[in-house]
Amino acid sequence: MDDIDAMFSDLLGEIDLLTQLQLLYFYCPLSPESLHELEDNDLDALMADLNAAEQKLAMEIQDRPSPPPPDLSSSSAGSSVSGRASAATSPLPPPPLQSSKPSMEEIEAQLKADKIKLALEKLKEAKVKKLVVKVLLNDGSSKTLMVDERQTVRDVLDNLFEKTHCDCNENWSLCETNPELHLDRTFEDHENLVEPLLAWTRDSENKILFQERPEKNEVFKNPQNFYLWKKNRKALKEMKDKDKELLIQENFCGTSIIVPDLEAVFYLKEDGKKSWKQRLFQLRASGIYYVPKGKTKSSRDLVCFLQFDNLNVYYGKDFKSKYKAPTDFCLVLKHPQIQKESQYIKYLCCDDAWTLNLWVTGIRIAKYGVSLYENYKTAVRKAAVSSAWANRSTPSGSNPSTPSPTIKSSVTHNALPPPPPPLAEILPPPPPNPVLPPPPPPLAANSSLRPAAPQRHLPTNFSPPPPAMDNLPPPPLAPPIEDALEDPPDFLPPPPPSVGFASLPPPPPVSSFPPPPPPATNEFLPPPPPDPTQSVFTSSGAPPPPPPPPPAGAAAAPRAAIKPSGSVRKGPPAPPKRTTPSLQGGGGGGGGGEGDFMSELMMAMNKKRGDH
């Protein structure tokens, strides 16, 4: 029995090791050198994520009776370079021999079974791939985050909502661009992000964008445009809400998902040729078909052009110049793994944007079915929650207020004019998504992380971050501190017109319900803890310190910058851009420069390990 115990603990240690190796599987959409260009805050974020994962592991190991294998740190450090490969093939180190004793009693058998289960779980964990991904925001800045292969695009979006403080509306999406092929597509919220990224080539110039893509959800907002596309546009425009609702019911809520019955003439780029040939295409649930020359449109005569099993649909850009396409309204179907020009990529081109959208949406419905609708509903729920939350912290005069202690603090910063909103107690607590549980890694960060925080390599020497950064228990405290500390400098003295808080006295758009205009709200959102940018804020602010130092401001700038351009659709003209110019300026991310990024990280990790 001792043998077996020893064997298992060794085994588990090895697996932990493996897990850590996987952590080092780095990925960046830009060339490897550009890792250096990561901004300080990105690096910090990364470190936080890594620490989180590591901490979690360490705790788990401690929870177990057996000590972690002694050689943990050295071996993982040594193998950092091979980390990449290890993720894919997971070479399993040979653990010691196992000897089983014939005379085992039942209890032992049970113990054994438990351990097997544990081992299996750990094995699964060990196989989890994690990528570090750089997401481009609308303003040209970027966020770097760690994504593991179990996370869906939805999880990542939620993560980004926390980090960017956009208005969280349902149209925010992650998009993939392939500049070489002139393609882009919106990831579906239920997709796993890691898998498609693994298909990118090493030298890929592909990018991931965080953008609002209204076309993603258009079919649920105006289903008539897709399902009754033959009717005249005017009639479609006047469609009543209840009829729209009915259409969604009919097509997405029955036993079978109905794909819009589309038919259109497309120009098809012939395999490997430069010419484009016209054909009449039809969309069916089972694939795209065309009507052969001289045949009728009856189903039995249709020729199958392709089926969707292994294909994704993309929008093509500038195909007129690149491929001499008749128009610039192109859609492309290809296997997600194909990254370069190939005869296996299908190019279709139609006469107008309307048709293009109709088809791309139709193909998505055929391919993903009810998941699209589920995604949409989830996104809307989230948007509602976050907009309610946003409204909560915005002053609104209409609410008779009975300020409760919790609220008071949240209001301090807007201080002056209107009474605090009473909503606080009704609304769900700020942690970003009550609906979905947060994705595993961030969760880990929240729960087991606090001890790790001090070790973060901050450019400044602030006192350890206060607990307020941990969003779980008493979140409402966080925002006020931040704002209270930051506002005065640029707000109290008559601020420049563009100051973010200028809209504080209840800005008209805010009260018009759903999502308030981003500039007014973003700063009010409680900072989600995993974001190191935020933690810089809070940590700097917690004890009564002097005005925030420049580095913090620099970190804040890109974050605040994200949203404005994207949110055009929602109502009122966007008020003057965001932030506090006075705060801007500083460092801007020159820090991460020298040395090999990987080795730097390794050093950091090792140091941490030493601390334990």
Place this chain on the structure above:
Amino acid sequence: MAVWDLSVTVEDLGSDTPPVTVSVTSDLHVGGVILKLVEKTQINRDWSDHMLWWEQKQRWLLRTSWTLEKYGIHADARLLFMPQHKPLKLRLPSGITLRLRACFSSPVFKTVMGICQMLNIRHPEELSLLQPIEHKKKKKDKGSPEDIYDLTDVPLSSVSRPCLYNGTPAHFADSPEMEAIYKMLSVTQPPPSPEILAKLYRPASVVDKAHIHSRWLDSSRSLMQQGIQENDRVWLRFKYFAFYNIEPKYDMVRLTQLYEQARWAILLEDIDCTEEEMMLFGALQYHISKVSQSEPSMKSSSAAMDDLDSALQSLEVKMGGESSSAFELFQMQFYKFKLSDMIVHFRPKRLTLKGYKQYWFKFQDTSISYFKSKEESIGEPIQQINLKGCEVAPDVNVATQKFLIRLLIPAPEGMNEVYLRCDNEQQYAQWMAACRLGSKGKTLADNSFQSEIQSIRSFLAMQKSNYGSHGDTNASDESIDTHSLVSPRYHKKYKTKQLTPRILDAYQNVAQFSLTEAVMRFLQIWQALPDFGLSYVVVRFKGSRKDEVLGIAPNRLIRIDLSVGDVVKTWRYNNMKQWNVNWDIKQVAIEFDGNVNIAFSCMTADCKIVHEFIGGYIFMSTRSREKSDTLNEELFHKLTGGHEAL
């Protein structure tokens, strides 16, 4: 009041027996007449199901409190005293014929409710009765007397019937025979032989398809009133294609019969589909018929649990055995099922004809690796190919012993084509199954591996038997003639050996389904066909002189121009303000939002049938909002009854 003689024929006494005469007055109510009649016959039995039928007026005298005067009955009336429930030969969508007692006196709607209750079919409002097509080829018919399953002994009851814990109605558990019949109802029938299939009537045009719809019985009148006699044949069919709340647990019979109706609609080209769709339908039918033989009742098992269990089990076994390293233990988990073989490998190069070379192949996880030889297989492979997301296609000819697996493997530059040539069937089946699993991102440890191998082998066997002899195709269950899975159009287009690989190809995507899942999938694909749910009627629109076709769907009406075959107009019910039938000129007039008015007369079916279709679909759409499970019969008749409802 004057007393007069009323003569009544009592059916139970035999047709030769003269009518029984009772003395009545005009103010005697019908109940009184029946009482006198029963006393006069002096037969002591249960007469409770008996009622009077007035032959000249073709109506039942069901209101026992009405007087003869109120009914307008005089001495010359020819009355029949007979049971309301009589045997009926009912042909189900599956093709099985049952003999059961149905109510001849209530409106057909209610009669169908009774039948469905007996057969345990929920939502009877979706079904109705059709008069069968008369067969002209009666001379040939005597050859095969069809089986008729008798249910006439099932007690009639108006209250809900008790059910056993597993959902079987109690009356089907009475005897082994009854249980067998219930099984017949709830299990799909084997595929028909291609010869039978080829002989059956298939509509050739949309006008042909319209004719069947002239045969629906009127839901608001009784069987007796529509000339249906005792022991006549009628068809039970799903009429309204709005299937509410299908719940496999409770809907075994309903689901099975629905599947059968859909299957026959596909096979007989009642609904059009593409070739690819036909192959998928074929594959599903094959799978369903195979699974229903091994898995008698619809149930779903959790594959994930099985997986874990078997993995743990294998670990246990391993650990109990002689000492082994934990390393092997891991291998067990991930590479428990390891395939390695010498396989001839071929990578086509442009402009090269043949380039087969032998390599030692290994299958691990979802990848294949190959080595120069077995000895070198411990080291680095020459190449490792991850099959996830690749396309796998067979290139097999059993006769010439050609067993090729064609792989299209995605790579950043495009798809790489690779051929694996196997030596024999056994090897081919294993590697093919492995490649298929790999392409779906599954490892060999997946519990579908063995069944995948099985099905590949049985498809190979099919090809063999078809190649050899053509006669005994139905000899074993293992070999189904693939021609019986597709419509006769494809019998001409493809030989069996061409068809089989295509169905097998489609089959790989459905092989892992449980019976219920497969049936549901079949129904879903059927429902996703563009023409699904359309019932056709030839009509003539007001102001037009040519025949056109009106298609009636669950949510809309469509107008089809016969000369072009295209849908020229669509009207949705939710824009409909009202519809009226002018029974005198047999014209249906409908008004839609925005002052759109249409009117048409019906050429192939009575306008009552069209009226009932429209009203019926509107009724169906009200169900979801209705909280209670009880059927709102009154509303149905209000919407579909026409002048008779008044």
